[in-house]
Amino acid sequence: MYALHSRVRYSEADEKGRLSVSGIMNYLQDCCTMQAEDLGVGLSYLAEHHIGWFVTSYQIKLLKEMPMVGESIVVKTWPYRFRGMLGYRNFTIEDQAGRVYVQADSLWILMDLDKLSPVRLPQEMLDAYTIDPQLEGEWNLRKRKLPDTMTRVYDFTVTKLHLDTNHHMNNAHYVEAARECLPRGQKISQIYVEFRKSAVLSDQVICYSVQEENQRVVALENEEKELFAVVEFTINNK
Structure with a gap:
């Protein structure tokens, strides 16, 4: 550890x-x-x-x-x-x-x-590396299936400010972009993010979103409908 x-x-x-x-x-x-x-x-x-x-x-x-x-x-x-x-x-x-x-x-x-x-x-x-035991609890890293209907929320262009050492958009930026689709004041208890395709300089990213019960699902895609990332927020309503 x-x-x-x-x-x-x-x-x-x-x-x-x-x-x-x-x-x-x-x-x-x-x-x-x-x-x-x-x-x-x-x-x-x-x-x-x-x-x-x-x-x-x-x-x-x-x-x-x-x-x-x-x-x-x-x-x-x-x-x-x-x-x-x-x-x-x-x-x-x-x-x-x-x-x-x-x-x-x-x-x-x-x-x-x-x-x-x-x-x-x-x-x-x-x-x-030394291998240590996995954390206890419910964990599920399997790919999610996107909902059939999602609403286009907003678009942005990848700039040099988004890039990391691999010349791809840094991981944190996908989640921050997805958070723009959350209604203000919602409290998050869990984040699942799945990376499908790396966004690079000048790519156009289109953010689609839908609310399903206590989850907000966001898809980040390009203009050809290729998926960059899926972000799933679990909302704490307590």
Whole structure:
């Protein structure tokens, strides 16, 4: 298990001064990136071997009110399974006393960046990591079927501000774009996000949305109806 110690920064806060959804997403990817760096299989290693990790899905449970600006937090991560080209990884975000704000499950795929195809994990990478048990609870990373009828909400164009080191739109931006489809004031208890196709510079992203009971489903597509991502918010009505 790897632990990243931090304090909630003002730049990571929402309008209420609490850790934002994008702040959560960034902490998850930052924590596993720092673990890889410390184990010697980080960005330089990946670049040297022309490979890269791509997350295919997240299931994120928001268990209580997020911490406020200035509060100390510990972000933890660990892989619980590797299989061929796939990696399964859990996360938590906790306070200093071990009370859990966030739990998350995720599925990653290792890609050959030259061939743009999946590749098995090198033995060197497998040897670098320690496997820990999967988080208990209900987890479902299987692909979701989109509702038959969805409403077009808004469009935007991918700019340089959206890009990460892979020259794709950063994972957190898909979720933030989807959150624009939520009615103001709705409280989220869970986020499921599934990445289908990477949005790149100048792509037009069209956001479709529908409310189904306690869930808001958002599809992010291009003009050819190719799906970039599906984001499913579970709403806490309590």
